[in-house]
Amino acid sequence: MKKSQISSALSDFFFEYETPRQVLVRNRRVGVVCRLIQLGVLVYIIGWVFIYEKGYQSTDIAVSSVFTKMKGVGYTNVNGVERVWDVSDYVFPPQGDSSFVVMTNYIITEGQQMGTCPELKDKHNCKSDADCEGGRFKRTGHGEMTGVCVNTTNTCEVLAWCPVEDDRIIPSPPLLMSAENYTLFIKNSVTFPIFGVTRSNLVEGIDADYINKCLYHPEDAPLCPIFRLGDIVKLSGFNFETIAQEGGTIGIVIDWTCNFDVAVKHCKPKYNFHGLYGNPSDTGQTRPSLGYNFRYAKHYLENSVQKRTLLKVFGIRFDIIVQSLARKFDIIPTLTAIGSGVGIFGVATVVCDLVLLYLLPKREFYKNMKFKYTDTPIQDPDSEAGSMETEVSKK
Template sequence: MRNKITNAISDFFFEYETPRQVLVRNRRVGVVCRLIQLGVLAYIIGWVFIYEKGYQSTDTAVSSVFTKMKGVGYTNVEGVEKVWDVADYVFPPQGDASFVVMTNYIITEGQSLGKCPELPGKHNCTSNTDCEGGSFKRTGHGSMTGICDNTTKTCEVLAWCPVEDDHHIPEPPLLMSAENYTLFIKNSVTFPIFGVTRSNLVEGIDAHYISKCLYHPEKSPLCPIFKMGDIISLSGFNFETIAKVGGAIGIVVDWTCNFDLDVRHCKPKYNFHGLYGNPDEKDKARASVGYNFRFARHYFEDKVQKRTLLKVFGIRLDIIVQSLARKFDVIPTLTAIGSGVGIFGVATVVCDLVLLYLLPKRQFYKNMKFKYTDTHGQPDNDSFDLEPNNYYGLEAKAEHVQDTGRYNEPDSEAGSTETETHK
């Protein structure tokens, strides 16, 4: 028993096991194997390393965006002239990454709290019984008083009077001058894993350059100042159409950087996407087109609170920062190589299936690949009552005798060839 344990421990530490291999000379199987291996190699080199850059680690940026609009607009509505500056047409005015530039509006001036009839079509009536006092209608302007106005044949409401009439949208848009407004974008990004901070005001963009430049995708791709008309056209929309009813534009600042190169090569790219608001060109869902909201300016006149209500149609600008930085790293490189080596095993599996189950001589190949033994009739060293050293000596002699006659035996595995057996 002690000798068995000693031998087992000795075999565990001082013996090496290797899989048995069979060399098969078959053109079809050989071609299939090499084609699969070539495909795996192309996948590893072309896709994993070149396209996906599997030898690099990645990081996304923490970003901050600051915006500033400039430009002056002018309107003349029914002889009333008005000049619009940034404080009038940008909502909200804080310089956020998402804001609205007003391009059209419907104004209702001098509203005060009182009782007045609804607009035709909002809540028509023929008698007071059609107007339930104290109730509200979702599309109405106020609380119904229970009275039907005989002139308009609509219910009277307690609301800001006169009520807003927004059935007719001005055309052409009142603030077509918005096409010449300019937008300044200041963006900073930090890649915390790599410890790199960059700004879209990259090398060469100073105060003198900014005072003269205007973004152009080919001539000035790094200029951070954009003309509104260019933003709309680059997003695929028509300015007059989107200015009438409003819409949304996405400005994407793309930071895709390879830090294996110099940091100065890490520069932003700007892309423009029309999100919604151009019914004649891209927006096929006609149920709700454009973008609008209401804004009121309150004031007192003769100690009576009044307000000027504006229904604002505008272009919503959303500045979106997307980023991906890469840099060489040993761990993902070894992981990619290891997974690629493992995929090479697919060739062996496929070829074994072809060899053992599809070819006409599959039984012959099975005999070559698998060695069958029957242990029930095999004596062990205990049955002969031999010492371990004597047992291994006899085993070595037996192997020597087998080796000397191996090539003379017609059924030996080392000398086997593909032959046809005729019965």
């Protein structure tokens, strides 16, 4: 008996097909709601998923490498002292990194040597030695206090590199305004490992002859890898003299957005420029920290005495940022997008069923048409004679 029941169940499972019962409802309002929902889903699938989001393509992000080289010579004449500044003097660091600083202004303190000297005014003023506690440091000071108040300056004496740096007045106009005409060469290569494609910003047509005479322009020469610093600052929205006086930071974004469903030669970079420290319209009152600067020292021996030349450098920091996204047709995301779209079509059925069964005046009639009620005989387990009961169930 059990064997025949199992055999019958397996036969029903493998050789029968069940389909949901469907009811054709002639109702204009419900029909219009259904078609509008289906139309919205269709527009979403075609317009957003396939056309805008390109759901039929797989994506990849590039592995990138950037090399830079600066060219240009600057000249200054400060208090009759003439200097010529070349790349090794005004670029930090000098290795050609993707982030570097070009000096545009500076404060120089020459001939410093270790010793004792008075602090600058307003750094640590004093009236007597009691105001200068020996052995202590002040965060904004230049050295360790010796406990002596210097009467000629009314400031505390410190053990430091003397004379101490006086950076209260920033040169204006910037001493190295010539930096506006320096040029920057950028060499960038990207590899999309999933698609096995490697590209360089020296694309087809960018050869040595072209590089020697071209200069980047967003419309006339958008692929030239040589950039004038003044143009970079202008395209980022800033004024060169303003940013050169106290320094700042500019981001150079190399955008590789490529579609490999077409020829690889069409995959070309686009350059964008952005000020990274605030907006061009910000003023000294609205910006929390003005400019960009740092200090570095050149040490030397003079008559067996160690001395140094200290420079407070104001400059423009350039950060080269590579962003990339490559796409190519792939059957798997295509089928996934289609499958999810077909599933969303079920929303129309759910909404229309809710309207039919709970909102329309003839909802009881539609319920009777949609659902079939049957009397299912079941055996009462408590009855020895196996008496039958009747249960109403929905299908």
